[in-house]
Amino acid sequence: YISNLQFLSMKIKPEKQYVGFATLPNQVHRKSVKKGFDFTLMVAGESGMGKSTLVNSLFLTDLYKDRKLLNAEERINQTVEIIKHTVDIEEKGVKLKLTIVDTPGFGDAVNNNECWKPITDYIDQQFEQYFRDESGLNRKNIQDNRVHCCLYFIPPFGHGLRPVDVEFMKALHEKVNIIPLIAKADCLTPNEIKKLKDRIREEIDKFGIKVYQFPECDSDEDEEFKQLDKELKECTPFAVIGSNTVVEARGQRVRGRLYPWGIVEVENQSHCDFVKLRNMLIRSHMHDLKDVTCDVHYENYRAQCIQEMTSKLAQDNRMESPIPILPLSTPDVDTEKLIKMKDEEVCKDVI
Amino acid sequence: LYILFCGGSTLLGYIGIDTIIEQMRKKTMKTGFEFNIMVVGHSGLGKSTLVNTLFKSQVSRKSAGWARDEKIPKTVEIKSVSHVIEEGGVKMKLTVVDTPGFGDQINNDNCWEPISKYINEQFEKFLKEEVNITRKKRIPDTRVHCCIYFISPTGHTLRQLDMEFMKRLSHSVNIIPVIAKADTMTIEERQEFKQRVRKELEMSGIEFYPQKEFDDDMEDKSDNDKIRETMPFAVVGSDKEYQVNNKRVLGRKTAWGIVEVENPNHCEFAQLRDFLIRSHLQDLKEVTHNIHYETYRAKRLNDNGGLHPISTNGTHDSNL
Numbered sequence: 269y270i271s272n273l274q275f276l277s278m279k280i281k282p283e284k285q286y287v288g289f290a291t292l293p294n295q296v297h298r299k300s301v302k303k304g305f306d307f308t309l310m311v312a313g314e315s316g317m318g319k320s321t322l323v324n325s326l327f328l329t330d331l332y333k334d335r336k337l338l339n340a341e342e343r344i345n346q347t348v349e350i351i352k353h354t355v356d357i358e359e360k361g362v363k364l365k366l367t368i369v370d371t372p373g374f375g376d377a378v379n380n381n382e383c384w385k386p387i388t389d390y391i392d393q394q395f396e397q398y399f400r401d402e403s404g405l406n407r408k409n410i411q412d413n414r415v416h417c418c419l420y421f422i423p424p425f426g427h428g429l430r431p432v433d434v435e436f437m438k439a440l441h442e443k444v445n446i447i448p449l450i451a452k453a454d455c456l457t458p459n460e461i462k463k464l465k466d467r468i469r470e471e472i473d474k475f476g477i478k479v480y481q482f483p484e485c486d487s488d489e490d491e492e493f494k495q496l497d498k499e500l501k502e503c504t505p506f507a508v509i510g511s512n513t514v515v516e517a518r519g520q521r522v523r524g525r526l527y528p529w530g531i532v533e534v535e536n537q538s539h540c541d542f543v544k545l546r547n548m549l550i551r552s553h554m555h556d557l558k559d560v561t562c563d564v565h566y567e568n569y570r571a572q573c574i575q576e577m578t579s580k581l582a583q584d585n586r587m588e589s590p591i592p593i594l595p596l597s598t599p600d601v602d603t604e605k606l607i608k609m610k611d612e613e614v615c616k617d618v619i
Numbered sequence: 620l621y622i623l624f625c626g627g628s629t630l631l632g633y634i635g636i637d638t639i640i641e642q643m644r645k646k647t648m649k650t651g652f653e654f655n656i657m658v659v660g661h662s663g664l665g666k667s668t669l670v671n672t673l674f675k676s677q678v679s680r681k682s683a684g685w686a687r688d689e690k691i692p693k694t695v696e697i698k699s700v701s702h703v704i705e706e707g708g709v710k711m712k713l714t715v716v717d718t719p720g721f722g723d724q725i726n727n728d729n730c731w732e733p734i735s736k737y738i739n740e741q742f743e744k745f746l747k748e749e750v751n752i753t754r755k756k757r758i759p760d761t762r763v764h765c766c767i768y769f770i771s772p773t774g775h776t777l778r779q780l781d782m783e784f785m786k787r788l789s790h791s792v793n794i795i796p797v798i799a800k801a802d803t804m805t806i807e808e809r810q811e812f813k814q815r816v817r818k819e820l821e822m823s824g825i826e827f828y829p830q831k832e833f834d835d836d837m838e839d840k841s842d843n844d845k846i847r848e849t850m851p852f853a854v855v856g857s858d859k860e861y862q863v864n865n866k867r868v869l870g871r872k873t874a875w876g877i878v879e880v881e882n883p884n885h886c887e888f889a890q891l892r893d894f895l896i897r898s899h900l901q902d903l904k905e906v907t908h909n910i911h912y913e914t915y916r917a918k919r920l921n922d923n924g925g926l927h928p929i930s931t932n933g934t935h936d937s938n939l
Contacts, residue, residue: 316773337775378780379726425800426663432725455803457873525805528884530876539874
């Protein structure tokens with residue numbers, strides 16, 4: 269048997285001793301394409317910020333066709349709801365199951381105290397569900413409903429972040445990747461956009477809000493890529509415009525908005541940052557958004573959960589638990605180590 | 620000789636009654652006008668810019684040298700700034716009352732109360748003067764003649780705070796709602812939004828100025844109907860000038876064109892200005908004096924079972 273193997277490997281061995289596992293990425297790719305991808309995107313912000321329009325523009329869909337707008341009287345007792353829309357998109361053989369999580373009612377009331385609670389609860393629930401599934405017996409078909417990214421729409425009318433913006437982002441920045449956007453940017457002049465972006469970046473720093481950070485460029489990337497990456501980072505928060513209508517501009521039919529004084533083209537980079545957002549969200553960082561969700565936000569949740577459970581166990585002295593607790597000499601010490609490790613990871617990834 | 624036939628009788632000679640109009644005009648020009656305008660809306664809707672654009676002067680609080688507020692105040696503040704502006708020999712003392720902090724907090728419950736209180740305080744001041752035994756020749760009028768309410772251009776519907784504010788204050792002050800920063804909406808979106816807003820206001824029984832019940836006659840009604848059907852005016856304000864077709868115009872320059880503030884095809888600023896200043900300024904004052912003030916006065920009298928004139932020797936032991 270052994271001699272047969274030797275014979276085989278000697279036969280296959282070309283001059284360069286090529287083993288062949290360099291094809292692994294292709295194999296992974298093929299399997300992924302077969303399996304398909306999923307992505308859960310949350311949109312949050314007050315009514316009328318153009319969230320639905322932007323989602324339709326990003327994914328070239330019409331998810332909100334039959335939506336009925338409530339009037340002010342009807343909305344008086346409305347609380348913040350969580351509504352999911354799922355759509356299957358296929359492009360060049362690659363399938364994406366896209367879930368949009370909408371948050372109607374956020375920030376619309378007179379008293380918006382804690383209006384983000386239904387949203388943080390929802391995110392936690394998805395984590396909890398995944399945690400249970402992960403610890404369960406049948407793990408073949410785990411559904412990942414965790415929120416991978418939250419687009420937060422900041423009104424362009426203000427002078428920076430409002431109290432509700434700060435509170436919302438602080439309540440969510442350790443649970444989900446937040447990407448703040450300046451909504452309806454077509455009402456701002458280029459100068460005003462720059463001032464607003466500077467102001468918002470300043471305030472994000474000042475209030476210690478941890479928004480999603482683009483990962484650092486690999487040092488072996490070429491200069492052009494690095495330059496583009498730098499420009500992208502300096503452009504945040506992205507000032508976006510969306511449109512459900514097609515207009516004629518410069519001899520082409522494009523998504524845009526027709527005003528008496530001119531035509532705004534959604535995909536024109538000198539008009540707004542829509543293209544940058546789309547490229548970043550879909551074409552380059554979709555995978556990283558999922559990774560950070562899994563490796564950082566979810567792990568934080570999980571570590572917290574475990575700590576709570578083990579401290580509760582120590583109090584209750586019960587042996588029932590969904591997770592098999594290994595015989596730990598001092599459970600608290602080990603859990604603390606785990607948490608410390610995760611904290612360091614978070615600090616490393618989030619700076 | 621100049622013969623006048625008047626109802627059968629004959630007047631010989633020209634009396635000159637018609638010159639009274641000219642006399643009034645001269646007097647009014649000498650004394651000048653007072654006009655008090657309040658602006659309400661949450662931060663960033665362009666209130667100061669609009670007021671400056673309306674009166675073509677730097678009359679807002681922000682221009683009066685007050686430092687641009689870095690922090691949103693925790694409660695609604697009332698800040699008023701007065702300027703005397705002159706045009707064609709007519710002097711106007713314009714007071715702009717700003718309400719920073721309105722609608723900016725997370726919890727905006729009752730944020731309209733400081734505003735309501737301010738309006739009533741001005742009525743009270745006027746009432747006290749009126750009731751004095753020795754009254755001033757001209758009672759200084761600080762009553763709010765007009766309140767411009769800035770609606771956020773969401774394109775959906777009115778926000779709850781908008782409804783609450785207008786519901787509560789439309790009976791003490793003339794409210795003129797405007798859609799702020801209207802360059803964020805296409806013409807179509809604007810029309811739909813306006814229709815929805817008007818419908819919502821109608822369904823809730825909220826009457827903005829010019830109120831239907833105060834139309835004096837058919838001519839008034841017809842003029843005002845036209846205005847009511849166009850309101851709320853979709854406005855854009857600017858203090859910057861640009862060259863368009865060899866003219867200097869006030870506008871906003873974007874990457875896709877220049878929004879001209881006074882171009883009726885772009886926005887309704889010119890209509891608002893004409894309505895507010897050129898045709899209805901005096902009416903706004905009259906409705907404030909004859910209706911809103913009288914309502915306040917009547918309520919005060921009823922509450923106190925009668926009114927006794929008070930002496931002005933410093934002891935304001937009024938039974939008001």
